[in-house]
Amino acid sequence: MRILITGASGLLGLNLALETTRRHTVFGTVNHHSLKTDAFRVIQTNLLAPGAVERLLDDTHPEWVIHCAALANLEACEADPLLAQQLNTDLPRILAKHVARSGARLVHVSTDAVFDGLHGDYSEEDIPTPVCVYSRTKLEGERAVIEVDPTAIIARVVFYGWSLNGNRSLAEFFFNNLSQGKQVMGFTDVYFCPLLANQLANILILMLEKKLSGLYHVVSPEALSKYDFGVRLAQRFNLDAGLIIPTSVLRAGLKAVRSPILTLRSDKLASALGETLPSLSTGLDRLYTLYQQGYPHMLQEMRRS
Ligand SMILES: NC(=O)c1ccc[n+]([C@@H]2O[C@H](COP(=O)([O-])OP(=O)(O)OC[C@H]3O[C@@H](n4cnc5c(N)ncnc54)[C@H](OP(=O)(O)O)[C@@H]3O)[C@@H](O)[C@H]2O)c1
Numbered sequence: 639m640r641i642l643i644t645g646a647s648g649l650l651g652l653n654l655a656l657e658t659t660r661r662h663t664v665f666g667t668v669n670h671h672s673l674k675t676d677a678f679r680v681i682q683t684n685l686l687a688p689g690a691v692e693r694l695l696d697d698t699h700p701e702w703v704i705h706c707a708a709l710a711n712l713e714a715c716e717a718d719p720l721l722a723q724q725l726n727t728d729l730p731r732i733l734a735k736h737v738a739r740s741g742a743r744l745v746h747v748s749t750d751a752v753f754d755g756l757h758g759d760y761s762e763e764d765i766p767t768p769v770c771v772y773s774r775t776k777l778e779g780e781r782a783v784i785e786v787d788p789t790a791i792i793a794r795v796v797f798y799g800w801s802l803n804g805n806r807s808l809a810e811f812f813f814n815n816l817s818q819g820k821q822v823m824g825f826t827d828v829y830f831c832p833l834l835a836n837q838l839a840n841i842l843i844l845m846l847e848k849k850l851s852g853l854y855h856v857v858s859p860e861a862l863s864k865y866d867f868g869v870r871l872a873q874r875f876n877l878d879a880g881l882i883i884p885t886s887v888l889r890a891g892l893k894a895v896r897s898p899i900l901t902l903r904s905d906k907l908a909s910a911l912g913e914t915l916p917s918l919s920t921g922l923d924r925l926y927t928l929y930q931q932g933y934p935h936m937l938q939e940m941r942r943s
Contacts, residue, residue, distance in 0.1 A: 639663070639846075642700035642742075644685060644733070645707030646678070647671035649806040650747065652937065653799050653835035654704060658843060665698040667707065671802060675940050686724055691736050702846050703737050704745045705730060708776070712751075712894035715772035726775035731782035738787040745842055750796040750830065750857060752777045755897025758829065758861070762853045762906055770894040780853070789851045793842060794902065796857055798867075799835030799925065800934040802941055808832070809925060810934075812868040816877040823890065824865030824882040829899045831857035832867065834921035836928070844911060854907045860918045861901040867918075874922040875929070 639662045645651035646666025655666040655678045664678035673680045681697070683690050685707055695703075708726050709715055715722035730746055737744045751773040752766035768774040780792050798809035805814060815822045833841070833856070841856055862870070865884050872879035887896050904915050928934070 639701045640699060641665070642694070642698050642703045643667070644703070644705045646680065647673055647802055648706055648710070649799060649801045650795070650797060650835050650838065651706035652802055652940075654706065654839035654842065657836050657839040665700065667694065669707070671941070673802075673940050685729055685733075691729075691732050695736055695740050695742075699740075700742050702743050702745070703733070704747070704842060705733055706747050708747070709772070712770060712772045712896075713892065715775065716770065716894045719771045719775075722771050722775045723778075726772070727778040727782055730779040731786060734783040734786040734790060738790075743846060744783070744787060744790040745846065746780065746783045746790055746792050748780045748792055748794045749773065749776045750794055750855070750900045750902050751897055752780070752794065753897055753900060753902075755829075755899045758899035758901035759903060760855070760901070761903045762855060769897055772894060773897070784853075791842075791845055791850055792853045793845070793856045794854070795833070795838055796830050796900065797833050797835045797838045798921075800928060800937055802937050804934060804938055807835075808864065808867065809871055812871045812882070813875060813877070816868075816872055816881055817875070819878070819881070821881045821883055822868070823885040824863075824868040825887045825890070826863050826865045826884045827898055828864045828887050828896055829861050829901050830864065830867075831859070831861045831900070831902055831904070832918070832921070833858050833916060834924055836924060837916045837921055841907075841911075841915065845907070848911065850910055854910070855902040855904045856907060857902045857904050857915065858918055858921065859904055859908070859915055862918065870918060870922060871925075874926050
């Protein structure tokens with residue numbers, strides 16, 4: 639397949655492009671970052687520029703498009719709500735319209751954070767109540783895509799992994815600090831169901847292969863607090879979990895409101911795929927194997943200066 643991945647310099651997009659390129663022809667877009675790789679074709683484009691989406695589709699003729707580009711930093715969304723709306727709501731609408739016209743299939747990547755996280759155990763049937771600029775603009779993005787192309791896949795995700803900059807994900811936050819013997823805070827009152835980005839990548843491809851459409855929670859069946867995630871990572875990497883100080887998110891001084899209990903049900907997807915989604919321990923095992931194979935270093939070598 640010819641697959642277009644937007645946001646290929648981002649945490650998900652880069653891992654997705656590298657996982658996918660073994661079996662498919664991959665085009666990956668970047669904006670501010672440059673990428674040095676022969677693994678897939680890199681296209682530099684600001685997707686908010688007039689006509690950029692049409693030019694990109696004309697240039698690449700994809701059969702599948704996986705839209706990962708976004709303003710995914712919660713604090714940056716609070717600081718610039720207009721940009722958040724342009725990237726998280728308006729761009730998905732424009733992209734979905736042009737992708738549908740071209741006859742390609744679209745996966746639009748959304749977030750677990752569309753829920754307020756007051757009770758958890760959310761299914762695709764539950765009504766989201768976003769609590770910050772990021773979550774509101776992402777929910778509006780989902781709705782815009784479905785309105786334009788009801789056959790699109792909307793994937794609500796949450797993930798960790800190795801990134802281009804080496805500091806994008808929660809796993810890297812714990813790994814970088816603990817491996818330097820530094821103390822860090824771990825939130826005991828924020829719960830999530832994270833998948834390794836590389837595993838998530840393969841599941842998104844499987845969803846396309848199985849011709850799914852509509853809304854899915856693409857998360858691990860295992861929920862845990864961010865503190866417990868840090869402890870599990872420390873144990874897997876043989877680092878000192880005692881350096882993680884259990885604390886409340888309310889004491890962290892963050893501007894964007896966080897949804898505390900983002901435990902999502904993934905049984906709709908599990909039954910569509912005929913298999914359960916990966917557990918945390920299989921994700922951490924693969925994260926560790928990738929580390930041993932020099933994958934984080936390889937990603938950082940891909941950065942052009
Ligand atoms: N990270 C998480 O834990 C998490 C959790 C739930 C959902 N999600 C969702 O998952 C998706 C991927 O997130 P991520 O964490 O991988 O994102 P990320 O690391 O922040 O990367 C964002 C990507 O978007 C690109 N981008 C930003 N503005 C652009 C523009 N104007 N034109 C073209 N490209 C642009 C960036 O390109 P440059 O860097 O080259 O400028 C980068 O490749 C997003 O939809 C996010 O909402 C993320």
